[in-house]
Amino acid sequence: MNTLIFRTIAPFIAALMVLFSIFVTLRGHNDPGGGFIGGLIAASAFAMYGIAAGVENVRRALYFQPLSVAAFGLMLSALSGLLSITQGMPFLTSQWAFPSILGVEVALSTPLFFDLGVYFVVLGGITSIALKLEEE
Amino acid sequence: MAFEFSDGLYFAMAAPFVAALIAPHLWRLMGHNAAWLLALVPASIFVYLCGFIELVAHEGVGVKPTPITWLPQYNIQYSLFVDGLSLLFALLISGIGIFIILYAGGFLRKHPEQGRFFCFLFLFMGSMLGVVLADNLLTLFTYWELTSITSFLLIGFNHLKRASRRAAMQALVITGGGGLALLPGLILMGYAGGTMEMSELIVIGDVLREHSLYVPMLILILLGAFTKSAQYPFHSWLRNAMEAPTPVSAYLHSATMVKAGVYFLMRVHPVMGSTELWMYTLQIVGGFTMLMGTRMALRQLDLKKALAYTTIASLGLLVMLVGTSSEAAIAGAVLYLFAHALAKGGLFMMVGTITDKCGTSEIAELRGLRHKMPITFVAANLGAMSVGGIYPFLGFVAKEEIYRGLQGGSWNEILLTIIAVAGNSMMFAAVFVVSLKPFLGEETEKMKGALKDFQRGPWLLLIGPIALSSLGLLFMFIGPFLSDNLLTPMLYSVLGYHSSAKLTFAVHFNEALILSLVTIAGGIFIYYEADYIRSIRQGIIRTIGKGPDDFFDTFVTGLIRFSARVTRLLQTGNLEVYLAATFVVAAGTMLTPMILFDELPDWPSMPSLHFYEWAVVLLAVVGLFAVIIAKTRLTAIISLGIQGFSVALIFLMFGAPDLAFTQFMVETLSVVIIALVMNRLSLEERDKRPLAQTVGDSAVAIVVGGCLGLLLMSVTQGSFDTSLPNFFTDYSRVIAHGRNIVNVIIVDFRGLDTLGEIAVVMITALCVFTLTLGTAKQFRGGQGAKDAALPSTQQSQDQKGADQ
Numbered sequence: 001m002n003t004l005i006f007r008t009i010a011p012f013i014a015a016l017m018v019l020f021s022i023f024v025t026l027r028g029h030n031d032p033g034g035g036f037i038g039g040l041i042a043a044s045a046f047a048m049y050g051i052a053a054g055v056e057n058v059r060r061a062l063y064f065q066p067l068s069v070a071a072f073g074l075m076l077s078a079l080s081g082l083l084s085i086t087q088g089m090p091f092l093t094s095q096w097a098f099p100s101i102l103g104v105e106v107a108l109s110t111p112l113f114f115d116l117g118v119y120f121v122v123l124g125g126i127t128s129i130a131l132k133l134e135e136e
Numbered sequence: 137m138a139f140e141f142s143d144g145l146y147f148a149m150a151a152p153f154v155a156a157l158i159a160p161h162l163w164r165l166m167g168h169n170a171a172w173l174l175a176l177v178p179a180s181i182f183v184y185l186c187g188f189i190e191l192v193a194h195e196g197v198g199v200k201p202t203p204i205t206w207l208p209q210y211n212i213q214y215s216l217f218v219d220g221l222s223l224l225f226a227l228l229i230s231g232i233g234i235f236i237i238l239y240a241g242g243f244l245r246k247h248p249e250q251g252r253f254f255c256f257l258f259l260f261m262g263s264m265l266g267v268v269l270a271d272n273l274l275t276l277f278t279y280w281e282l283t284s285i286t287s288f289l290l291i292g293f294n295h296l297k298r299a300s301r302r303a304a305m306q307a308l309v310i311t312g313g314g315g316l317a318l319l320p321g322l323i324l325m326g327y328a329g330g331t332m333e334m335s336e337l338i339v340i341g342d343v344l345r346e347h348s349l350y351v352p353m354l355i356l357i358l359l360g361a362f363t364k365s366a367q368y369p370f371h372s373w374l375r376n377a378m379e380a381p382t383p384v385s386a387y388l389h390s391a392t393m394v395k396a397g398v399y400f401l402m403r404v405h406p407v408m409g410s411t412e413l414w415m416y417t418l419q420i421v422g423g424f425t426m427l428m429g430t431r432m433a434l435r436q437l438d439l440k441k442a443l444a445y446t447t448i449a450s451l452g453l454l455v456m457l458v459g460t461s462s463e464a465a466i467a468g469a470v471l472y473l474f475a476h477a478l479a480k481g482g483l484f485m486m487v488g489t490i491t492d493k494c495g496t497s498e499i500a501e502l503r504g505l506r507h508k509m510p511i512t513f514v515a516a517n518l519g520a521m522s523v524g525g526i527y528p529f530l531g532f533v534a535k536e537e538i539y540r541g542l543q544g545g546s547w548n549e550i551l552l553t554i555i556a557v558a559g560n561s562m563m564f565a566a567v568f569v570v571s572l573k574p575f576l577g578e579e580t581e582k583m584k585g586a587l588k589d590f591q592r593g594p595w596l597l598l599i600g601p602i603a604l605s606s607l608g609l610l611f612m613f614i615g616p617f618l619s620d621n622l623l624t625p626m627l628y629s630v631l632g633y634h635s636s637a638k639l640t641f642a643v644h645f646n647e648a649l650i651l652s653l654v655t656i657a658g659g660i661f662i663y664y665e666a667d668y669i670r671s672i673r674q675g676i677i678r679t680i681g682k683g684p685d686d687f688f689d690t691f692v693t694g695l696i697r698f699s700a701r702v703t704r705l706l707q708t709g710n711l712e713v714y715l716a717a718t719f720v721v722a723a724g725t726m727l728t729p730m731i732l733f734d735e736l737p738d739w740p741s742m743p744s745l746h747f748y749e750w751a752v753v754l755l756a757v758v759g760l761f762a763v764i765i766a767k768t769r770l771t772a773i774i775s776l777g778i779q780g781f782s783v784a785l786i787f788l789m790f791g792a793p794d795l796a797f798t799q800f801m802v803e804t805l806s807v808v809i810i811a812l813v814m815n816r817l818s819l820e821e822r823d824k825r826p827l828a829q830t831v832g833d834s835a836v837a838i839v840v841g842g843c844l845g846l847l848l849m850s851v852t853q854g855s856f857d858t859s860l861p862n863f864f865t866d867y868s869r870v871i872a873h874g875r876n877i878v879n880v881i882i883v884d885f886r887g888l889d890t891l892g893e894i895a896v897v898m899i900t901a902l903c904v905f906t907l908t909l910g911t912a913k914q915f916r917g918g919q920g921a922k923d924a925a926l927p928s929t930q931q932s933q934d935q936k937g938a939d940q
Contacts, residue, residue: 024797029874032793034882040801047808067905070898077891092887096873107873111883114890118883121894125901126805132908133812 010052017045025119026112035115039122046123047130055134058127066128073120080113141187142201145216148181149269152262159258160251171241171596174254178233178261185226188218193621198222198629200271200335211332217271219335220625224474225268225399227622232387232481233261235600239485240383242596243492253293253381260286260387267396273322273332280318280360283396284311287388291380303376306688310373314363321356324349325407334403341407341632354408357400358417365397365451368425372685374448375432378440382488385440386481386600394447398454398473402466406632410461418459419548423555425452430562434662439487439497439570443480446523446566449559450476456552457538463635465541470626471534475608479522479531482604483570486516489597490574502574513575515601520571522608524564524659525652530608532652535560539648557655564659716833719840726843730850737850749789756782768821769814777807794878 021041028034050058062069081092096109155177162170191199198219205213218226240257244250263286266279285308292304326332328347329340337344344350366374374394378385388394401418408414429449436442450472457469489512490505491497506513522531542553611618627635708714730736745753759778766772784799825833864877864885874880882890 028876028879029872029883030876032797032876032878034794034876034879036882037794037797037801040798040805044801044805044808047805051808067901070901074894074898077894081887081891092891094872094884094887109873111872111874111880111887114887115879115883118890118894121897125897128901129904130805130809130812132905133809133816135908 007052010049014045014049017048018042021045021119021123025115028115029111035118036122039119040126042119042123043126043130046127047134050131050134055131058131062127066124066131068124070121070124070128073117073122073124075117076120077114077117080110080117083110140201142191142199142218144184145201145218145269146204148184149216149262149265151177151181152258152265156255156258156262159254163251163254168241168245168250168596170251170254171238174241174258175234175237177258178230178237181265182227182230182234185223185230188223189621192218192220192223192625198335203272211272211326212274213272213332214275215271215333216269216275217333217335218269219629220622220627221399221402221629222268224470224622224626225395226265228474228477229261229264229268232477232604235481235485235603236383236387238596239386239488239600240381242594242598243383243488244381245594245596247381249293253383256286256289256293257383257387260290264396268399271334273326273334276334277315277319277322280364280396281312281315284308284315287311287377287384290384290388291377293381293384294379297379299376300379303373303379307373307377309692310363310370310688314360314370317356317363318360321353321360324353324356325404328353329407338403338406338629338632344407345411350408350411351413354411354413354417357404357408361397361400362421362455363397364400365394365455366425366448367397367421367452367455368428369687371425371429371448372688375441375444376685378438378444382440382484382491385444386484386488394451395454395473395477398451398458401455401458402469402630405458405461405466405630409458415459415461418455419552422452422454422456422459423552423559425449426456426559427555427562428452430559430566433566434562434569437499439490439499439502439574440484442499442566442570443483443487446563447480449563450480450523453538453556453559456555457541458630460541460549460552462541462544463631465538466630467623467627467635468534468536468538468541470623470630471530471537474623475522475530475534478604478607479519482515482519482601483523483567485597485601485604486512486519487570489601492597499569499573501580503577504575504579506575507579509575511598512601515598515605516571516575518605518609519601520567522605523567525560525655528609530611535652535655536648539651540646543647553651557651557658560655561658562662564655565662568659568663716836719836723836723840723843726847730846735850737846737853740849740853749786752782752785752789755785769819769823770811770821772823773807773810773814777803780806792878794876 018041021038024033024041025035025038026033028038046058046062049061064072083095084093085091087093087095092110092114094109094111096107098105098107100106155174159170159174162173166173188199198217200215200217203213203215207213237254237257240250240253244253247253260283263279263282267276267283270276270279288304288308291307292300294300295304325337325344328344328349329337330343331337344353347353363370374388377388380388426449429445429447429452433442433445433449436445454469454473457465457472460466487497489509490502493509494502494505496502518529522529525531525535538556539553542549542556624635756779759775759780759782762775762778763772766775780799780803784796784803787793787799788796864881868874868877868880868884872880872884874884
């Protein structure tokens, strides 16, 4: 599997896949996509890159420990649910805000951060498994 | 809500637990003298509880502090209740607790872990207070189990001794097992009575007694009470509990743990008592326990064990008396319980002091201690006279009352009277053997050697025995006060109606007095023949051999062997067996209900499909076929991916793009990961199975697949409930501001589910991380014998698996 073509092209595909995964995650609320599928796409990007270029390169590219990324995601999701408690509502009740940034109305919401948390958990968790198995 | 006097009870209940936290630190600062300070805790509880005496005596019905609600919809709350019965017990626990703490300070003064001991002792005190003061049945049960656990800690305190560990475990198994029976009993009680509050239950006795569940309820509750109170055949734990340090024995026997069972029987007597089943069970078990206990007490060569058996006998007597359900007999039981608690506490401390000074507790070796230990000598005999029932001690009055209560003339009562007289005579003898033999006679040479550098004291060791033993005499003077304010309310609680316990120390010339004199005469006779009786008994026991204690060992060993065998049967260590078992069970659970309820689906009509849809289905079938004919494992895995992608295509075509995307990614990743795992496991490239196994595996696969297909077909043939999809379609825009319903469900409507799921993903990653960490070390060739041992056993197991 370790052909020259694959090794050459893998970084580009991986980069594209990561970009695409972010796009898929962010548009998830209105169109097909979301944190789970986005995380899976990103994880396969890293897994593939790992097969092509070795685990060390992936770890360097990720910068953070994959497990830490997953833990961060879990914490992000849980914290996004806590915000509603400060408003006197039950845990995980969604909160919305529509501030306008540079004249564009941006929809910010706790489900968005929740979804990002899912993204990071799946990305970190699966990547960690894949990298662990690729090592040796 | 205003804070009432009775609400302070919550603080009193919490105090021992707080003291348990502080005790070790205080001990570190002050050494064994910390006991003086620590004794203030039970003392203040005692004083506080005294404040209830007037309330309970005058109102009669009891005081209930404001309950702390917890799960009101299930009637579960933390609630307490003080009436005559619980008050007397609580006073005994805290009052005797004062002397036990002081005594423990002296007895374990050289022990390096005395602080820990104080901690356990306080935990135990708190749990016992909880048992007697709890009102809600589940509050009671919680404390009940806490006493089992804390007594386990106390009995096993000298955990380096094998006998201690065994005794502790035995106590936990027996009393904890009884607790397991008690819990359903309590729940049945709550169910039958419609309330979980004891204070409400005890006034609706008829409802419970006439309920169809009365018999199972009673059996379960009696099991709990009998194990706790060491009734035959559950008594052996109490004898073995003598392995604990003496303060524990004194506390366990005088006031607390073992009487919890008696307490509970008295507690439920107004609701459950007075039926024939109740009366006969309690009389038979109690009477037998009493005779057996006294007989064994006479047989013992060891001071502590002899006392332990007299406790078992006394508990038997109490259970028997509660079983008579006669007013005077129960009044006698109440008095006896009180007298016994005081005297027994003192006697145990006395024995502990002897052991502490002389280094032995063998009756045969101890002689002539009266010169060296005059105070202990006097204290011991004061206690013994109370237990023996000699005028004018409290024990005498109790015995008079018991004999008066058993007079009636029916054969049943005559029999019980004979049992009581015989038992009491033997108890008399046994107690005086303990309190006289070590002190009388001349010191042997061995004793002189042991006592060469004898020193009296410390005071911590002496206060308890003196105080508790002389209280039996002191109460003679405050008898009327006692009977009006403590014993009468308690009698009311046990009987459920008003009756008064008359405590008079004037001697009445009647049958009861004659029986008392017979008892004492019999006791003196047995005392002089004790050595002779002991030798006969030893012979008999040696020929009979096994008792419940040995049975316990056989039982536990058998249980361990049985579980080992079951484990070996189920956990073969062979993954193929696990998988096959799982799939067969799954197929069975899917198929059995469908056949039983005749719900097999009809054969569905074939839907009309477009040609490209047919193509996709064909692709899936081809993929499966490729899996089967694949030569190498890797090809098989990749072929499985073909089938997965086809299914994803079907999802895409029928309007579930989210699902399809996810399926695509999962398929890709699972192929990658399985390939990586395979690579790591370094399996053979080809899957070589004997034909028989291949056929068997295929059969299992086809059956499971078929069953799942049937299940899905029958599901789709039912009518489709559209309320949920409609809800989500209607509200996902309005409430969650999202057009993608699937995503809205995941992150918004069912956010908590998703949070749980990603936590699972996280944990899975952690597990894989840890697992591969282990194997990585192994494969790198672990250093040292420890690491080397692991792969070799692994290998041998694999070998075994392969052989099977």
